[in-house]
Amino acid sequence: AQSVTQLGSHVSVSEGALVLLRCNYSSSVPPYLFWYVQYPNQGLQLLLKYTSAATLVKGINGFEAEFKKSETSFHLTKPSAHMSDAAEYFCAVSEGTGGSYIPTFGRGTSLIVHP
Amino acid sequence: DVKVTQSSRYLVKRTGEKVFLECVQDMDHENMFWYRQDPGLGLRLIYFSYDVKMKEKGDIPEGYSVSREKKERFSLILESASTNQTSMYLCASSGALAGLYEQYFGPGTRLTVT
Numbered sequence: 001a002q003s004v005t006q007l008g009s010h011v012s013v014s015e016g017a018l019v020l021l022r023c024n025y026s027s028s029v030p031p032y033l034f035w036y037v038q039y040p041n042q043g044l045q046l047l048l049k050y051t052s053a054a055t056l057v058k059g060i061n062g063f064e065a066e067f068k069k070s071e072t073s074f075h076l077t078k079p080s081a082h083m084s085d086a087a088e089y090f091c092a093v094s095e096g097t098g099g100s101y102i103p104t105f106g107r108g109t110s111l112i113v114h115p
Numbered sequence: 116d117v118k119v120t121q122s123s124r125y126l127v128k129r130t131g132e133k134v135f136l137e138c139v140q141d142m143d144h145e146n147m148f149w150y151r152q153d154p155g156l157g158l159r160l161i162y163f164s165y166d167v168k169m170k171e172k173g174d175i176p177e178g179y180s181v182s183r184e185k186k187e188r189f190s191l192i193l194e195s196a197s198t199n200q201t202s203m204y205l206c207a208s209s210g211a212l213a214g215l216y217e218q219y220f221g222p223g224t225r226l227t228v229t
Contacts, residue, residue, distance in 0.1 A: 009155065032216045032217075034216075034217060036220075041124075041222075041223070041225075042222055042223065043119070043205055043207075043220035043221050043222045043223050044158075044205065044207075044218075044220040045220070046217055046218075046219075049216075049217055051216070090157065090158070094216040101146070101209065101216050102148075102160070102163065103216065103218065105157050105158040106157060107155060107156060107157035108157050
């Protein structure tokens with residue numbers, strides 16, 4: 001069984017500040033982990049993914065995430081927020097090889113960026 | 116570029132009507148999915164299909180059915196729409212070539228049932 005917890009339904013930052021969106025997961029097998037972004041009135045778009053290669057994963061738009069097995073975490077960060085980063089962010093886990101390819105999504109975190 | 120398209124961006128239907136939502140993908144993906152998205156609840160899986168004419172129930176299949184007659188097309192059917200089915204509906208696909216575990220999403224259909 002797999003599950004995802006995103007801490008904080010809303011995160012508010014100032015433009016130029018560090019962005020940190022938290023994601024913790026549980027999985028019975030080595031996981032594949034994903035972050036997706038959803039801009040208003042659009043579908044989800046893949047931001048980055050971890051598939052058991054490097055633990056620090058770089059994605060689009062300056063975002064990155066670090067897989068920490070001991071903490072079962074996959075937090076998303078960006079050094080400097082931009083107004084255009086305002087969106088809904090979803091963390092997802094799949095069970096990887098030998099497990100279900102169907103992801104489980106977190107409930108989402110809305111990122112608000114203030115000027 | 117993988118493209119997933121949905122037949123409508125916005126739809127308004129009356130209670131009791133039969134509603135069809137269509138999804139088409141152009142990447143020859145084996146797997147297709149229907150989700151509904153509601154504020155605070157994230158994405159919930161309604162149905163998925165791993166091959167033509169094959170379908171599996173997701174977490175919330177009640178009140179919905181699906182059809183997959185061709186590999187590229189996956190339809191969601193609301194047999195008799197109710198107001199509690201007012202929601203954003205998202206279609207997604209995934210395939211072995213593109214990366215079996217990552218999903219590609221359509222733009223969504225916002226359905227309002229009055």
